[in-house]
Amino acid sequence: MLQEHAKIVDFIATAEGVTGRKKLQKMIYIMKKMDMPFQEKYEFHIYGPYSEELTARVEELCDMGFLSEALEDKGSYVQYKYSVTEEGMEFRKVLGKSILDNPLTAGKLNAKSGRFLELTATLLYFDNLNRQEQIEKLHVVKGKLNFTAEEIDEAFAFIEDLRS
Amino acid sequence: MSYATQKLAEEKVFKDPVHRYIHVRDQVIWDLINSREVQRLRRIKQLGTSYLVFHGAEHSRFNHSLGVYEIVRRISDDIFHGRPEWDESERLVVLCAALLHDLGHGPFSHSFEKVFSVDHEMFTREILLGDTEVNEILLRVSSEFPKKVAEVIAKTYSNKQVVSLISSQIDADRMDYLQRDAYYTGVSYGHFDMERILRVMRPLDDQVVIKSSGMHAVEDYIMSRYQMYWQVYFHPVARSAEVILRKILQRAKELSGSGYKFEQPPTHFLAFFDRSFTLKEYLALDEGVLMTYFQLWMTERDPILSDLCDRFVNRRLFQYVDFDPGKDYKKLGELAQLFHSAGIDPEYYLIDDSTSDLPYDFYRPGEEEERLPIHLLMPSGDIKELSRLSQIVDAISGKRRTDYKLYFPAELLIDGKKKAIKQQILEMLREGGL
Numbered sequence: 295m296l297q298e299h300a301k302i303v304d305f306i307a308t309a310e311g312v313t314g315r316k317k318l319q320k321m322i323y324i325m326k327k328m329d330m331p332f333q334e335k336y337e338f339h340i341y342g343p344y345s346e347e348l349t350a351r352v353e354e355l356c357d358m359g360f361l362s363e364a365l366e367d368k369g370s371y372v373q374y375k376y377s378v379t380e381e382g383m384e385f386r387k388v389l390g391k392s393i394l395d396n397p398l399t400a401g402k403l404n405a406k407s408g409r410f411l412e413l414t415a416t417l418l419y420f421d422n423l424n425r426q427e428q429i430e431k432l433h434v435v436k437g438k439l440n441f442t443a444e445e446i447d448e449a450f451a452f453i454e455d456l457r458s
Numbered sequence: 459m460s461y462a463t464q465k466l467a468e469e470k471v472f473k474d475p476v477h478r479y480i481h482v483r484d485q486v487i488w489d490l491i492n493s494r495e496v497q498r499l500r501r502i503k504q505l506g507t508s509y510l511v512f513h514g515a516e517h518s519r520f521n522h523s524l525g526v527y528e529i530v531r532r533i534s535d536d537i538f539h540g541r542p543e544w545d546e547s548e549r550l551v552v553l554c555a556a557l558l559h560d561l562g563h564g565p566f567s568h569s570f571e572k573v574f575s576v577d578h579e580m581f582t583r584e585i586l587l588g589d590t591e592v593n594e595i596l597l598r599v600s601s602e603f604p605k606k607v608a609e610v611i612a613k614t615y616s617n618k619q620v621v622s623l624i625s626s627q628i629d630a631d632r633m634d635y636l637q638r639d640a641y642y643t644g645v646s647y648g649h650f651d652m653e654r655i656l657r658v659m660r661p662l663d664d665q666v667v668i669k670s671s672g673m674h675a676v677e678d679y680i681m682s683r684y685q686m687y688w689q690v691y692f693h694p695v696a697r698s699a700e701v702i703l704r705k706i707l708q709r710a711k712e713l714s715g716s717g718y719k720f721e722q723p724p725t726h727f728l729a730f731f732d733r734s735f736t737l738k739e740y741l742a743l744d745e746g747v748l749m750t751y752f753q754l755w756m757t758e759r760d761p762i763l764s765d766l767c768d769r770f771v772n773r774r775l776f777q778y779v780d781f782d783p784g785k786d787y788k789k790l791g792e793l794a795q796l797f798h799s800a801g802i803d804p805e806y807y808l809i810d811d812s813t814s815d816l817p818y819d820f821y822r823p824g825e826e827e828e829r830l831p832i833h834l835l836m837p838s839g840d841i842k843e844l845s846r847l848s849q850i851v852d853a854i855s856g857k858r859r860t861d862y863k864l865y866f867p868a869e870l871l872i873d874g875k876k877k878a879i880k881q882q883i884l885e886m887l888r889e890g891g892l
Contacts, residue, residue: 296783296790296810333572337579338613350814354860358784385787420614422583434616 296385298333301393302351303360303378303386305332309400311377313366315349318376320411321403322348327418328456331393342412342435343419352376360385399456406452413441414449425450461486462550462599472524476637480528486550486599487527490557493591494741499523499560501744505639506566507699508690510773512643519560525634530556530623532656533630543661545617550599552620555610558592559624559631561585565745569700573707574730576740583608584737618664626666627818627832628655628676636682639690647685650678660835667841670834677850680818684854687815694863698775701809701865706752706766709806713760722754762806769867777868779887780861781810790864793886800871800879807867814860818844818851 305322312318323343326332334348355361360382364375378386394400403411416436420428429446464485472480482488490496499520508515530552538544562582564570571578585592586608596604609615613625623630633652640648658672668676710724711731726747729735755767769775781790790810797804818832832844845852866887871880 296787299783333575335571335577346816350816350858350860353858354783354812354814357860360784381784388787388791431614435614 296388299351299355299358299360300386300388301332302348302355303382304392305394305400306361306376307378307383307386308392308394308397309404311375312404313375314373314408315352317408317411318352319344319348320408320415321400323415324403324411324418324456325399327415327421328399338419338435343415355382358385402456409439410445410449410452412436412439413445414452417446417449418453462603474521474525474528475641476525476634477528480524481531484550484553486595487553487557489595490554490592491524493595495561495585495590495592496520496523496557498741498744499563501746502563502565502567503745504635505643505690506568506696507703508639508643508693508696510699510775511693511695512645512690515639515643517638517642519563522635522638523557523560525638526559526624526630527553527557529630529633529652529656533623533659537656537659538661541661543663544619548617548620551603551606551610551615552623554596554603554607555620555624556630558582558586558607559611561592564740565743565748566700566703569704569707570743573704573711574733576730576735579612581737581740582611585741586611588737590737590741619661619666622666622830626830628666628668628679632683633679636679636686639686640682643690645686645689647689648682650682651675652679655679662835662841665830665833667833667835668844670836670842670847673834673844673848676832676834676844677848680851680854683818684815688859692813692815692861694778694861695775697811697813697863698778698865699770699773701776701811702766702770705806705809706755706763706770709760709763709766710751710755713763718760720755721758722751724751726751762803766806774869776807776809776865778863778865781864783810783812783862789886793883796879796883796886800876800883802867802870807870809865810862811865812860812862814858816856816858818855 302322305325306312306318309321312321320343322332322334322345323336326334326336334345334351336343336345338344352361356363360379361376362379364377366373366375406414413432413436416432417428420431423431432441432446465483466485466488470482470488472482474480482491497520500518502519503509503515504517504519504522505515534549534552539546559582562578562580562585564576564578564581567578570576586596586604587593593604596607606615610620610624613621615621625631633655636648636650637652654672654675655668658669658675660667660669707727710727713720714724714728714731724731726739726743729739749771752767752771755763756771758764758767794804794808797808833841834844834847836842845855864887871884
């Protein structure tokens with residue numbers, strides 16, 4: 295019952311909260327690509343992998359009182375911080391045990407910036423291509439973000455690390 | 459003359475109840491329509507289980523694919539033709555993408571994808587790029603052409619105008635399915651003035667915009683979409699059939715994994731159970747194949763599989779009640795225990811299902827640039843986002859509506875066996891216990 299909702303709560307609890315809607319989107323996408331059993335369907339939404347289902351689920355979890363959503367004013371922009379409420383921690387128990395084989399993965403993802411996760415998620419979206427083609431596609435779809443060669447190398451190394 | 463520009467000796471037309479006629483002049487389009495992979499779409503219903511509620515809704519993804527092609531053809535050949543902002547060399551790629559955009563859908567797509575964790579978009583790409591008749595036809599245009607068509611459908615193509623025609627908040631896909639589904643279901647919602655919308659569409663920079671004079675036609679389109687979602691696509695009875703379908707596939711998978719000896723072995727599904735499937739195996743599936751299995755499995759020894767199949771084939775669907783997951787999730791656990799005690803497996807007979815929709819969304823803080831809004835082109839040449847000018851659209855923008863239902867077999871709870879427990883279940887379900 296409500297297993298898919300509980301998985302999101304479990305992930306955010308393990309990550310000890312996530313700041314940024316876009317960041318959360320990319321984190322779950324990367325976890326999915328690492329074969330974690332998230333069911334949210336992702337599509338390429340002009341600017342990157344994005345899940346309408348995840349957006350809906352997070353809103354539902356906030357409405358249910360299992361997640362809290364706090365607005366953080368960063369000056370030129372705002373960010374939303376998601377954390378699991380007490381009720382949410384109780385709800386998480388419907389899973390029995392955590393879905394994350396390695397809880398450190400959530401922490402590793404959370405330690406990265408939204409920009410870096412966006413880069414990593416986009417490279418993973420094109421993982422059916424060879425490395426050079428992946429980079430070319432990245433520049434086509436994310437041209438405005440001007441990712442550097444160093445950032446791209448770092449993202450590939452990060453993917454390797456997650457997979458190992 | 460190259461294959462890309464080759465025309466048929468005579469224009470072919472398909473009679474169509476939505477667009478009156480579908481016009482085909484390009485040899486490439488004609489060859490694609492006649493390919494095995496496109497013809498397979500005739501055997502996959504556009505609306506899945508909705509025909510069990512709206513008996514007219516038997517139309518296929520083939521009809522819809524032709525419809526999307528026709529809308530894009532009209533935009534490309536009539537509306538955008540000759541406009542400096544539109545790159546005429548994109549004509550064939552956008553027509554092919556329109557025709558082929560749903561190619562990877564499988565039988566009862568939604569349920570099948572959920573149970574077997576597959577993605578129709580991945581199959582679309584594989585059909586376009588793999589060893590198929592469609593690929594062979596596209597390759598005749600150029601070696602890069604199949605990839606270009608795949609990129610348009612995957613929304614990763616460099617020309618965003620082309621992507622927007624197939625996939626955006628006002629695209630040919632939606633404009634066709636809303637009208638087509640309204641026609642075949644027989645509902646009175648879903649109608650809007652597409653002629654007007656097409657006439658006021660303009661290519662501009664990296665998007666497709668609507669002249670502000672067409673705003674009211676767009677309002678009507680958005681309201682149609684809103685009503686179709688709640689009246690047709692999310693109909694609770696169609697969802698009941700979908701829940702049962704999902705559980706049939708789940709049960710067959712579980713039985714196969716446990717070594718159960720089927721009287722009718724699930725030959726067509728085995729590769730999906732262990733995820734060793736090939737494209738050929740995927741393409742061998744259609745709704746006729748699935749329905750044949752369901753009919754044969756009605757006499758399987760396993761009581762759950764045979765019962766679920768009988769329910770689906772003979773439309774003995776689950777009943778449902780509304781529930782509030784935030785409040786009721788612990789009671790769902792109790793209810794599942796009671797189902798166990800009553801000898802009814804809750805894994806297959808007590809199922810929660812939620813669905814939600816956002817009628818139109820233009821901006822969500824923190825998710826900037828994830829979705830492209832509908833932009834209106836003002837007489838001054840300025841661009842304005844739709845909900846800034848339309849009070850109707852503004853009223854429903856960003857407002858998600860979610861519906862939670864709990865499905866269960868009502869008649870198993872009143873069959874006289876284990877009466878006391880079942881009475882308790884019924885009270886929880888019907889008398890406010892949830």
